[in-house]
Amino acid sequence: MKASQAVVVHGANDIRIESGPVAPARTDEALVAIAYGGICGSDLHYWQHGAAGESVLKAPMRLGHEASGTVVVAASDGSGPAVGTAVAIHPATPGGTGAKYPTDRPNLSPGCRYMGSAAQTPHNDGLFVGQLAIPTRMLRPLPEGLDLRLASLAEPASVxxxxxxxxxxxxxxxxxxxxxxxxxxxxxxxxxxxxxxxxxxxxxxxxxxxxxxxxxxxxxxxxxxxxxxxxxxxxxxxxxxxxxxxxxxxxxxxxxxxxxxxxxxxxxxxxxxxxxxxxxxxxxxxxSFRFNDEMDEVITALADGSLDVEAVITAENTAENSLAAFELAKDASRSSKVVLRFGEHES
Missing domain, CATH: 3.40.50.720 (NAD(P)-binding Rossmann-like Domain)
Structure with a gap:
């Protein structure tokens, strides 16, 4: 089984680059090689404080919920994009717990799971890893010409x-x-x-x-x-x-x-x-909390150039140098969005 490097937080001020096996994909999952991942404020909070708001780390967790990548193995059930397709990733899995919410606004579902979040136990591992299996319902194919680096902004731009x-x-x-x-x-x-x-x-x-x-x-x-x-x-x-x-x-x-x-x-x-x-x-x-299907509109706007967000990316680093990237990302006096570069996309 192929190994892949991941950015894992173990507690306050404890980020580690760990190598582990890539879990096999289920029938409705595609294997995706992550290209770029953006460091979010919640990632910084988990690193600096061991918690993001009321979401407190109780076990090590892989960080990251802003990412783009390329499908390297398509889902065996035929769903989702083909091998070689560039994708952005919608990190939410809506779900109910019995509490009332408007069903046309799944971002408000009380049982919603979000990649890279410690809101539930077990925690929801994130996208800061070289390769991982992702349900095809989370994958958003990218239009021709939209590069993977810019596409890593699809999630925060959707917010x-x-x-x-x-x-x-x-x-x-x-x-x-x-x-x-x-x-x-x-x-x-x-x-x-x-x-x-x-x-x-x-x-x-x-x-x-x-x-x-x-x-x-x-x-x-x-x-x-x-x-x-x-x-x-x-x-x-x-x-x-x-x-x-x-x-x-x-x-x-x-x-x-x-x-x-x-x-x-x-x-x-x-x-x-x-x-x-x-x-x-x-x-x-x-x-205003997260988003729903706006990512589809965002991807179109990024691709046609009507949404110009390139300037928000102020630095990029390799996954191996995640600690330096996190140190930079926390300093608003010299950075905005800092992205990590993974695997075969490193140069």
């Missing part, structure tokens, strides 16, 4: 696409984006594609604001400048910092009758935010 759809029609509107890490930066790009007239990006880091400008921000504001944020009076605001101060800024910077989409995941528990202002302005506060 951004879903968030902008939760905001509504942005065409001709003033859009405020609080927090321009990778997701916030991608939201800027989606808002530009969808015709926003004025996109105002807010962050603490000049580096991140520079990326936002490359992706379509028309103005940028230092997050410490409360008066400038309040003066924006945005029609629609997307909060991506995952910090209560960011949410407070989002409320302050949104015009009366506007909408605030909460994308960044706040810590568990009560948060000190100015809700009275949201009430007296009749703001709509809505959540």
């Amino acid at each position: 951004a696409w879903h968030a902008v759809s939760r905001a509504g029609d942005v065409a001709g509107k003033t859009v405020l984006v609080i927090g321009t890490g990778p997701i916030g930066a991608l939201i800027v790009a989606v808002a530009k594609r969808n015709g926003a007239a004025d996109i105002v990006a807010v962050d603490l880091e000049d580096y991140s604001l520079g990326i936002a400008r490359k992706l379509g921000a028309t103005r940028t504001i230092d997050a410490r400048d409360a008066d400038a944020i309040t003066a924006v009076e945005a029609d629609l605001t997307l909060e991506c910092s995952g910090n209560h101060r960011g949410l407070a800024s989002a409320i302050a910077g949104t015009a009366r009758g506007g909408r605030v989409v909460m994308v960044g995941l706040l810590p568990t528990g009560d948060q000190p935010v100015p809700m009275s202002l949201a009430i007296t302005r009749e703001l709509e506060l809505v959540g």
Whole structure:
């Protein structure tokens, strides 16, 4: 059985590159050689803290849920793409636990499993590995000309696409984006594609604001400048910092009758935010969590060039050098999206 290298987190500050056998594929699974994988904020949290929010590591887990690759063995039941097909991977497996949710929004299913997540036990191993068997329902074939490196952004770009759809029609509107890490930066790009007239990006880091400008921000504001944020009076605001101060800024910077989409995941528990202002302005506060089938639209937009996100990738490294890549990815003063390069795609 062929061995494959994987990026495995064992606990806080404990990432290891491990070699192990490639598990055989089931009849409805294809064997995929992973080409590129993007490091996400949740990967960083598992590495730095041994947990991402309420998802706490109880055993070693392979990281990664943003990836692209190539089918090397097709599914034996005839489903899914043929050998040699370049694919992006949708990492979710919706599922119920009896709790109520709208069935047309499977991202809200309470039993949903996500690759590279410790939300359930046993944990759901991720995509940071040279080769693995993946259910064909998760595979999204790539159009001709869409390179695998850019396609590794399909998952986070889908999160951004879903968030902008939760905001509504942005065409001709003033859009405020609080927090321009990778997701916030991608939201800027989606808002530009969808015709926003004025996109105002807010962050603490000049580096991140520079990326936002490359992706379509028309103005940028230092997050410490409360008066400038309040003066924006945005029609629609997307909060991506995952910090209560960011949410407070989002409320302050949104015009009366506007909408605030909460994308960044706040810590568990009560948060000190100015809700009275949201009430007296009749703001709509809505959540945005992961995505559903938006990946199909995202892949099309990446391929035809209408969604320009290349600037968000600021570094790439080999899987063997994952620790260095993670160290860079955690430093917002000098990086945005950092991608890992796997297996035969290494150079």
